[in-house]
Amino acid sequence: MNNENNNYDIVIIGGGPAGATAALYTARSGLKTAVVDKGLTTGALGITGKIENYPGVTDKSGVELLTTMREQAQSFDAAFISDRIIGVDLQSDIKTAYGNIGAYSGKALIIATGSMGRGKRIEGESEYLGRGVSYCATCDGAFFQDQDVLVAGNSDEAVDEALFLTNFARKVHFLSPTETINAPEELLDALSKKENIEIYPAAKLKEISGNGKVDSAIIKIKGKDDENLDIEGAFIYLQGRKPITDFLQGQLAISESGCLIVDQQYQTAIENVYAVGDVICNHVKQVIIAAGEGAVAAMAAEKVLRGRRRSIVDWKKSH
Amino acid sequence: MSEPIHVTDAAFEKTVLQSELPVVVDFWAPWCGPCRMVAPVLDKIAKEYNGKVVIAKVNTDENPQWAQKFNVRGIPTMLFVNDGEVVHSQVGALPEPMLKNVLNEFLEALPTKE
Numbered sequence: 001m002n003n004e005n006n007n008y009d010i011v012i013i014g015g016g017p018a019g020a021t022a023a024l025y026t027a028r029s030g031l032k033t034a035v036v037d038k039g040l041t042t043g044a045l046g047i048t049g050k051i052e053n054y055p056g057v058t059d060k061s062g063v064e065l066l067t068t069m070r071e072q073a074q075s076f077d078a079a080f081i082s083d084r085i086i087g088v089d090l091q092s093d094i095k096t097a098y099g100n101i102g103a104y105s106g107k108a109l110i111i112a113t114g115s116m117g118r119g120k121r122i123e124g125e126s127e128y129l130g131r132g133v134s135y136c137a138t139c140d141g142a143f144f145q146d147q148d149v150l151v152a153g154n155s156d157e158a159v160d161e162a163l164f165l166t167n168f169a170r171k172v173h174f175l176s177p178t179e180t181i182n183a184p185e186e187l188l189d190a191l192s193k194k195e196n197i198e199i200y201p202a203a204k205l206k207e208i209s210g211n212g213k214v215d216s217a218i219i220k221i222k223g224k225d226d227e228n229l230d231i232e233g234a235f236i237y238l239q240g241r242k243p244i245t246d247f248l249q250g251q252l253a254i255s256e257s258g259c260l261i262v263d264q265q266y267q268t269a270i271e272n273v274y275a276v277g278d279v280i281c282n283h284v285k286q287v288i289i290a291a292g293e294g295a296v297a298a299m300a301a302e303k304v305l306r307g308r309r310r311s312i313v314d315w316k317k318s319h
Numbered sequence: 320m321s322e323p324i325h326v327t328d329a330a331f332e333k334t335v336l337q338s339e340l341p342v343v344v345d346f347w348a349p350w351c352g353p354c355r356m357v358a359p360v361l362d363k364i365a366k367e368y369n370g371k372v373v374i375a376k377v378n379t380d381e382n383p384q385w386a387q388k389f390n391v392r393g394i395p396t397m398l399f400v401n402d403g404e405v406v407h408s409q410v411g412a413l414p415e416p417m418l419k420n421v422l423n424e425f426l427e428a429l430p431t432k433e
Contacts, residue, residue, distance in 0.1 A: 086352065100351075136351075207408070
């Protein structure tokens, strides 16, 4: 738990190929860099089986490629922080990203949150937000001491949050929308060892209902009829196919298709705020493109922070 | 009162429910990131709206009683209270301009006192 502001030169939101590549470039150029990300398997690359079209890489899964990218950035001292960003201050000279755990400030900010955000909400979700519906177990877990809760999701973020909730809740119902959960083995092991957790594979959360506060949910397990679960809390970490921009809370213009708008250097309408990867829409969704955009934005940001007019390419520098 | 007042469970009734001025009550806890996002905004509002609204803060770790009574199950939750009645509740952090909009709407909709 971190009560202090963490100050960096560059803060990157999202640790997929775009964010990790940007971090590699800024960290390697000596800028103090932080990447804030929800988890390894919360993005498009992290859930991709096998990568066959990233040049120079053969026989690697998405998670393996992403892990390599992150380790490479870390080797140049980029910090990778596990947190979910819920809000930002872009107007001030120093840009700040606020997470569930900490706040991260930088002279420049790169948004690389991808496009696995949710569009439609579940029935009852908005109505009961703060009345049992939550997106942050760290924040709200303690309100559910000895009560039954559900967690919906299938990423390592969802598993992490469920594990945290087992410390408070009487029972945690874990609903994975898919047959399998996309999380590292050790997390899944930890999950299955908890006595107060029940895992429902291929289970859809259909509705949250209550009377002033949440008291139940309707779920649908594949091949079965709708079921009613008595719960007092619903923690939702589901994913979709929308660019993730909700944490911006209207501070940047969004195109009709829901994407961020950038210039040729991937800078948004606000100086020193960049957006790269799947969160912008003017390209095909490919790892190599996202990585390339991360590199361009990183070099542009570095140039500005160092007060140079042109980027310097150091052909000889190698690690 | 140009600063937020920290309110205990014991003082809640007098400070919040019996307040002459409208009150914004922020239920928060030290370990909550989104609460830290709201805190500087509320500090600023307390100064700018001095004499128009009271900003009250309740640490739910130390003072859980009223949070429970109001069914608060997520923080930050801000209750907009007038004459002891909750007029509006805002769950989750908002950036400054949006929080001010919510506050202005709340203040404008209040009945004028004789």
